[in-house]
Structures are given as structure tokens and as C-alpha cells.
Amino acid sequence: MTDVADRKRRAIDAIDDHAADIVEFAESVEAEPELGFKETETTKKVVAELEGMGLDVEENIAVTGAKARLNADTTAETNGNDEFVVAVLGELDALVNPAHPKANPETGACHACGHHAQLANLVGAAYGLTAAGVVDNLAGAIDFVAVPAEEYLDLGYRRQLVESGDVEFLGGKQELIRRGHFEDVDCAMMIHAGSDTPERVVTSDFSSNGFVGKFVTYEGKESHAGAAPEEGVNALNAAMLGMNAVHANRETFADDDHVRVHPIVTNGGDGVNVVPSDVQMESYVRASTIDAVNDANEKTNRALESGAMAVGANVEIEDYPGYMPLRTDETMVSAYDANVAEILGDDALTPGKPHLTGSTDMGDVTQILPGIHPYVGGFSGAVHARDFEVVDEEMAYVIPAKLTAMLVIDLLSDPEKQAEIRAAKAEKRSADEYLEVVRGMRETVVGEYKE
Ligand SMILES: [Zn+2]
Missing domain, CATH: 3.40.630.10 (Zn peptidases)
Structure with missing residues (x-):
């Protein structure tokens, strides 16, 4: 043996x-x-x-x-x-x-x-x-x-x-x-x-895949949903338009990049007879490379912001580094x-x-x-x-x-395997370079369209 x-x-x-x-x-x-x-x-x-x-x-x-x-x-x-x-x-x-x-x-x-x-x-x-x-x-x-x-x-x-x-x-x-x-x-x-x-x-x-995680807040203006919707700014409509704009970008994602964007609404309004003024969403933007994550994330943020622009709401998008x-x-x-x-x-x-x-x-x-x-x-x-x-x-x-x-x-x-692994490690990012990449994914995007 x-x-x-x-x-x-x-x-x-x-x-x-x-x-x-x-x-x-x-x-x-x-x-x-x-x-x-x-x-x-x-x-x-x-x-x-x-x-x-x-x-x-x-x-x-x-x-x-x-x-x-x-x-x-x-x-x-x-x-x-x-x-x-x-x-x-x-x-x-x-x-x-x-x-x-x-x-x-x-x-x-x-x-x-x-x-x-x-x-x-x-x-x-x-x-x-x-x-x-x-x-x-x-x-x-x-x-x-x-x-x-x-x-x-x-x-x-x-x-x-x-x-x-x-x-x-x-x-x-x-x-x-x-x-x-x-x-x-x-x-x-x-x-x-x-x-x-x-x-x-x-x-x-x-x-x-790697990903960026995001928290999205649309801020509109409350008003009576039946009596005076014209006085309000509907943050839920902003969120729906933002989400649909994300969908409109999906055909631009290359198959090889394996992009996945999957937003959810975590707060869609507070009472059915009030125009929603505070709507929250979360999403991941995933892809197979860091460059593809960053590219898809930029498009996603642009799309989410467009919903706010369309109805005159404000939006804040907080991006956190997800996983690589x-x-x-x-x-x-x-x-x-x-x-x-x-x-x-x-x-x-x-x-x-x-x-x-x-x-x-x-x-x-x-x-x-x-x-x-x-x-x-x-x-x-x-x-x-x-x-x-x-x-x-x-x-x-x-x-x-x-x-x-x-x-x-x-x-x-096995010293040979150790040498191969150390050679592979030398090709990778240092911890400091890695930290620079992930810290670069922390970002807050603000769009203000509310009068
Ligand atoms: Zn697990």
C-alpha cells in the first residue's frame, strides 16, 4: 500500500x-x-x-x-x-x-x-x-x-x-x-x-453566477384613491413601469452571460383607498462574469429609474455587492x-x-x-x-x-499539485483587488422627479 x-x-x-x-x-x-x-x-x-x-x-x-x-x-x-x-x-x-x-x-x-x-x-x-x-x-x-x-x-x-x-x-x-x-x-x-x-x-x-443585490424605494404622494387620485403620485405605478422597463431590457442580455434579474415588491402600498406613496422592491441582478453583472445592473437601474420619471415620483436604488x-x-x-x-x-x-x-x-x-x-x-x-x-x-x-x-x-x-495550485492562485485577484471590486458595487442611485 x-x-x-x-x-x-x-x-x-x-x-x-x-x-x-x-x-x-x-x-x-x-x-x-x-x-x-x-x-x-x-x-x-x-x-x-x-x-x-x-x-x-x-x-x-x-x-x-x-x-x-x-x-x-x-x-x-x-x-x-x-x-x-x-x-x-x-x-x-x-x-x-x-x-x-x-x-x-x-x-x-x-x-x-x-x-x-x-x-x-x-x-x-x-x-x-x-x-x-x-x-x-x-x-x-x-x-x-x-x-x-x-x-x-x-x-x-x-x-x-x-x-x-x-x-x-x-x-x-x-x-x-x-x-x-x-x-x-x-x-x-x-x-x-x-x-x-x-x-x-x-x-x-x-x-x-455572481450578483448585485438591490433595495429600491419609490416615493410618491398620498391622496384619496377614489376622490382625488389626480392629487397623488402613484409610487406603485412607478414600480410597475420600472419593472416592465427591466423586462424590456431582457432581450439585450447575451445568452452566454446567463443574466437573471428577479425583482419582488416587498411593500406595494399601505391601504387600498390611498394612492401608494411608499413602495419598496428588492432584486438581484445575476450574471456569469463580474463585467456582465455590472452591465446588466446599469441597465436595470436605468430601467427602474425610468418608472419614477414616467409618473413624477422619486426613486432611491441602493446596491449592495452580492456574491461573485x-x-x-x-x-x-x-x-x-x-x-x-x-x-x-x-x-x-x-x-x-x-x-x-x-x-x-x-x-x-x-x-x-x-x-x-x-x-x-x-x-x-x-x-x-x-x-x-x-x-x-x-x-x-x-x-x-x-x-x-x-x-x-x-x-x-504532492508538491506538484501544490505548485499547480499556487500557480493558479497567482493568476487570481489579491484580496485587496477583490475588495476593491466588491466595494465598487456598493452604490446609491437617486432619481428625483417629484415636484
Ligand atoms: Zn446553500
Whole structure:
């Protein structure tokens, strides 16, 4: 048995030994869902697991969240290189869907995106990698990072955190980048639950959209809706025209850019017999590249403003950086896929390289670091929907932990792969360049047409 194969065998055995603990941990997280930047109990559960393995844990790294570093072997030769650092991430937060059977009755929070399975992957991989003999004589380190706030929601609360200076960004990984948590890291990985994917399959090679998030306020003038509409300025009409103007721009979006603009009205008026004077909307503007996001966003803002102009209302559009497009790293994908083929067989791999039109702040991490974000099976129902559930505990919770541990072993054992990943990292933005791009997306557009 080769050295690498022996290390993998030890890690897998340790994960199998702890399979019941991993499942129990995942179910405990699932039973107590918490929204982003509020994941205090979930953080405590991860901390307890990592501390139980003898790791030193840094807590509340971005309001909530935790991080622990496992130095593979401080006595191992680094051949003059800095030690190679791999970050393994797991997302702490739930989302809101009160219709989900496991939703918290007060907050509506539920793990309908399977983030509890990501934490099982994180903790399970840590069981494997801290086991005896797995990383001995390997130079390098592994950061286990429990990341807050991936779902881009509950934004009233998050904007308060921005105003109070507790965070600058609305997403947890963006905030961790800003705080320097990826500064000495070479690459990053996590897993995600596949949507409606009960089978034992894995999609590791894909790209995804980035986006800008926006809050839109149309200000009109109240008046009696029956007796004197001519005295009012109808902010709902401004919003409807703005939305239709967005639709009129859709034919200008290039197919390859995968643009998605999906506004909702969050307040359409206060009373049916009053001309609406305060109408609020939210939207994302998504696309496959940062340039395409910025282009579609400019058109969207122009269109939204036109609704205000048409009826003589005012409009304020507040843009916040959403998440950046995700790009997967070839070296990591091919090593990951080889491990998938070994454990689950060749048929388990999704062929091709799809572009997914959703978004994740793992995209932000992959703007500065080589990374992967494989979708794994074991779940039925669509992610975020009421029928989303784990149907194969071993596939959802235990097998990904093995795949993660195996990839970490591959990377720490192979100087050639490390060199490839470092070369790929050198092609990416620095954290400062990344921060300049996302800060450039924060913008307030004001159109004043009210007399
Ligand atoms: Zn998710």
C-alpha cells in the first residue's frame, strides 16, 4: 500500500468509526436552525466537536463562526517552501421557509439548503485528518472553518450590522476575506447538498453566477384613491413601469452571460383607498462574469429609474455587492473526481462542466483562491423548498467527509499539485483587488422627479 493510500485508509477508517457521531451532530444542527450572523448555538456545536479532537478553536471570527488550524506536522521538511494551507469550509446558516416541516415555528428558519450536511462534512473530515498517522510527516496545515451567513437574506438585520460597524459585507465569506482569514491560505474547499439528488452522485466541476443585490424605494404622494387620485403620485405605478422597463431590457442580455434579474415588491402600498406613496422592491441582478453583472445592473437601474420619471415620483436604488461568480480549480477537481471514482465509481461523476445560474459566496473565495464546491447527492426535494430532506445519511453526511479528507491528503502529499495550485492562485485577484471590486458595487442611485 502506498503512503498516500495508507493515509487515506486511516482517515476513512476514523470517519467510519465516528459515523454515528457525525450523523448525530448533523441532526442536532438540523434541529436547531439559525439564520446568518445569528448562528450562536450552531457555532457552539462545531466548537465542541473540534475542541473534542484536541484542536484550538478561534470563536466568533465574523460575529459568529469558528476556525481551528491543524498543523499537519510542524517537524516535517517544507523543502524551503512556506507550508501549504488548505481551508475546509462549512456553512452554519439556515434559510427561511416556514412551510418546511422542520422549520423553527418562531423564525421560519430551516436547513432546507442542507448546510447541516456541510458541517457534518467539516466535522467528519476533521475526525479523519486528526486520526493517528494520517498527516504525520506532511508539511502543511488545514484550517477547519465554520462560516456564517451564506444565504443572502434577513437583510434588514444584516444592514443594521453594517450600520453598527459589526460587518462591512452582508455575506460571511466576504467578511472573512476582509478580516484576513484567508490571507495565508493556498486553496479552499467545501461541499454542498445537491438539489433533488437522492442518488450517490457528485458534481464537482462547474461555474456559477455572481450578483448585485438591490433595495429600491419609490416615493410618491398620498391622496384619496377614489376622490382625488389626480392629487397623488402613484409610487406603485412607478414600480410597475420600472419593472416592465427591466423586462424590456431582457432581450439585450447575451445568452452566454446567463443574466437573471428577479425583482419582488416587498411593500406595494399601505391601504387600498390611498394612492401608494411608499413602495419598496428588492432584486438581484445575476450574471456569469463580474463585467456582465455590472452591465446588466446599469441597465436595470436605468430601467427602474425610468418608472419614477414616467409618473413624477422619486426613486432611491441602493446596491449592495452580492456574491461573485464561482470558478472551480482544475487540479482540485481532477484529484477530487479520482477519489469519487474510487469510492463511488466512475458513474457517480456528472459529465461536462455546467454553468449554474444560482450564486454562492464561495464564488468570492474562488475569486482569490483556487477552490472547489462539489454538489453531492443524498437529498430529495429542491433546495430551499418545503420538501427538501436527507434521504441517504451516509451519502449526505459521511461519504463527503471521506472525499474531503482524501483530497486534503492528496494536496498535502504532492508538491506538484501544490505548485499547480499556487500557480493558479497567482493568476487570481489579491484580496485587496477583490475588495476593491466588491466595494465598487456598493452604490446609491437617486432619481428625483417629484415636484
Ligand atoms: Zn446553500
